[in-house]
Amino acid sequence: MTMLRAMLWFHWRSCRNWIVAAAVVAAGLPVVSLRSSWPRDPSQMASFLAQLEAWGVFYPVAAAIVGLVMAVIIWQADRRGRFVYAATLPIEPWRYVWLRFVAGAAWIVGLGLVLWAASLVALATVSLPDTLRAFPTLLALKFTLAAVSVFAIGYSITTLPASTTRIVSRVVLGLVVLQALALLLGIEGNWLAAVGEALIGRWGPFALLGGRWMLIDV
Amino acid sequence: MTTAVRFDAVNFRPGKGFAIEGLSLSVPEGSIYGFLGPNGAGKTTTIRLMLGLERPAAGRIEVLGSVIPGAATAALARIGYVPERPHLHPFLTVRQSIEFHAAFHPRFDHRWAAELQDEFGLAPNQLLNRLSKGEMGKLLMLQALAQRPDLLVLDEPTDGLDPVVRRDLLSALVAYVADHGATVFISSHLVHELERLCDWVGLMDGGRLVSEMPMAQLKDGVKRIRLAGPVDALANPPFSVLSRAGVGDAGGAVWVVDGWVADCGGWIAERGVRLEAVDDLDLEDGFVERLRARRAAR
Numbered sequence: 032m033t034m035l036r037a038m039l040w041f042h043w044r045s046c047r048n049w050i051v052a053a054a055v056v057a058a059g060l061p062v063v064s065l066r067s068s069w070p071r072d073p074s075q076m077a078s079f080l081a082q083l084e085a086w087g088v089f090y091p092v093a094a095a096i097v098g099l100v101m102a103v104i105i106w107q108a109d110r111r112g113r114f115v116y117a118a119t120l121p122i123e124p125w126r127y128v129w130l131r132f133v134a135g136a137a138w139i140v141g142l143g144l145v146l147w148a149a150s151l152v153a154l155a156t157v158s159l160p161d162t163l164r165a166f167p168t169l170l171a172l173k174f175t176l177a178a179v180s181v182f183a184i185g186y187s188i189t190t191l192p193a194s195t196t197r198i199v200s201r202v203v204l205g206l207v208v209l210q211a212l213a214l215l216l217g218i219e220g221n222w223l224a225a226v227g228e229a230l231i232g233r234w235g236p237f238a239l240l241g242g243r244w245m246l247i248d249v
Numbered sequence: 250m251t252t253a254v255r256f257d258a259v260n261f262r263p264g265k266g267f268a269i270e271g272l273s274l275s276v277p278e279g280s281i282y283g284f285l286g287p288n289g290a291g292k293t294t295t296i297r298l299m300l301g302l303e304r305p306a307a308g309r310i311e312v313l314g315s316v317i318p319g320a321a322t323a324a325l326a327r328i329g330y331v332p333e334r335p336h337l338h339p340f341l342t343v344r345q346s347i348e349f350h351a352a353f354h355p356r357f358d359h360r361w362a363a364e365l366q367d368e369f370g371l372a373p374n375q376l377l378n379r380l381s382k383g384e385m386g387k388l389l390m391l392q393a394l395a396q397r398p399d400l401l402v403l404d405e406p407t408d409g410l411d412p413v414v415r416r417d418l419l420s421a422l423v424a425y426v427a428d429h430g431a432t433v434f435i436s437s438h439l440v441h442e443l444e445r446l447c448d449w450v451g452l453m454d455g456g457r458l459v460s461e462m463p464m465a466q467l468k469d470g471v472k473r474i475r476l477a478g479p480v481d482a483l484a485n486p487p488f489s490v491l492s493r494a495g496v497g498d499a500g501g502a503v504w505v506v507d508g509w510v511a512d513c514g515g516w517i518a519e520r521g522v523r524l525e526a527v528d529d530l531d532l533e534d535g536f537v538e539r540l541r542a543r544r545a546a547r
Binding site: 040044 | 330339
């Protein structure tokens with residue numbers, strides 16, 4: 032527990048600018064989306080839901096960015112020191128990697144809580160008609176799980192040895208170049224879109240990023 | 250004699266060119282072992298192998314009874330390490346760095362760390378990226394000592410530090426060793442510093458251990474002797490000649506020899522050569538002569 036506490040504090044010191052920025056976004060998104068979409072006239076409730084759904088795109092984007100950036104910056108401090116400090120601590124490497132992961136995920140959960148609290152605050156400012164229901168907990172939970180899943184996958188990649196990460200990056204870059212060439216040459220097939228769909232499709236690793244992200248729905 | 254660190258025929262090649270080959274050394278428990286060598290001799294690489302940061306291609310490394318790198322975690326809990334290049338996180342303050350370090354070291358002595366912090370004049374709220382080189386050196390030593398280690402591994406700990414800071418660090422080190430009987434493995438190219446501090450010494454050059462012996466033996470065994478007469482008569486001497494220089498036309502010579510004992514004077518006299526002077530060499534001269542002799546023999 033002492034080590035985890037130390038690691039949480041360490042992450043705060045090393046990533047606090049980013050965590051604060053992400054917290055501002057997490058707090059602002061439900062408030063701004065609801066306030067800007069809420070109709071002055073109750074007869075415009077139908078367009079309200081459409082507007083709110085449009086805002087809903089920002090939640091998975093924010094979750095993906097939070098997870099991805101956290102995965103990238105989490106090793107920065109160790110990379111700067113060429114991992115010498117980490118490697119000379121009396122702790123098994125797998126445990127150190129696990130502690131870093133848990134601490135990173137804990138900060139993401141914290142951001143999820145911020146989103147949940149902000150959603151409750153935003154909902155407190157409006158009076159919902161009987162036909163609509165609010166889903167602050169589900170939204171925050173979905174945001175947290177999506178961000179953690181992106182973080183987990185990004186973290187797995189950034190934890191790989193540098194040589195392996197280079198190979199993975201080159202394969203991805205190669206696929207993008209091939210796709211661009213295929214488009215230029217008029218060859219049919221959009222396999223990048225297929226990959227994207229596989230990733231965020233029902234059984235994909237980023238499935239949580241798909242679907243509807245609604246603070247209020249019918 | 251129990252050993253704190255033992256290398257047996259260790260081979261390691263970190264990249265093209267340089268290689269550690271057949272490295273065997275043993276550091277007696279409770280000793281202050283000076284690891285000497287010119288820049289690029291392989292001192293830091295040896296330390297990295299010792300800490301499990303590198304995996305040897307062949308051979309066996311044992312540190313405090315643990316085989317490295319397999320059981321490095323157990324050994325690291327008992328090792329205080331001061332690296333050549335500071336490896337602490339620059340965005341932490343002095344206090345935060347100490348607290349973070351303490352969280353991973355179960356034997357960390359907070360009270361003593363606070364005392365050392367005062368003694369070294371380290372401001373607790375100072376950011377590490379604002380510390381001077383001397384202050385960083387002190388913090389590294391503080392963290393290593395406050396772990397209460399059984400083995401201190403110090404890689405050029407005073408390199409580039411002013412004499413006052415150097416004295417502060419070495420005093421703290423000596424006090425700790427005196428109180429706890431810990432083993433110290435200290436690498437340096439500052440020969441005079443080690444001469445005062447160490448009771449064992451290992452000389453490294455080009456990835457190989459040139460020699461390893463008690464400091465007293467190294468200092469007493471290497472002499473500069475002045476000879477007069479037919480020095481050609483001194484074939485197969487009971488000592489090894491590290492270097493020879495002729496003096497004048499009368500056949501006199503000045504030799505630097507290793508393994509000198511009192512009886513050697515009689516052996517020389519029996520062969521009709523007059524021994525005019527036997528001078529002690531300090532560790533630095535002895536070190537340089539040994540390296541020269543080894544390089545000439547290659």
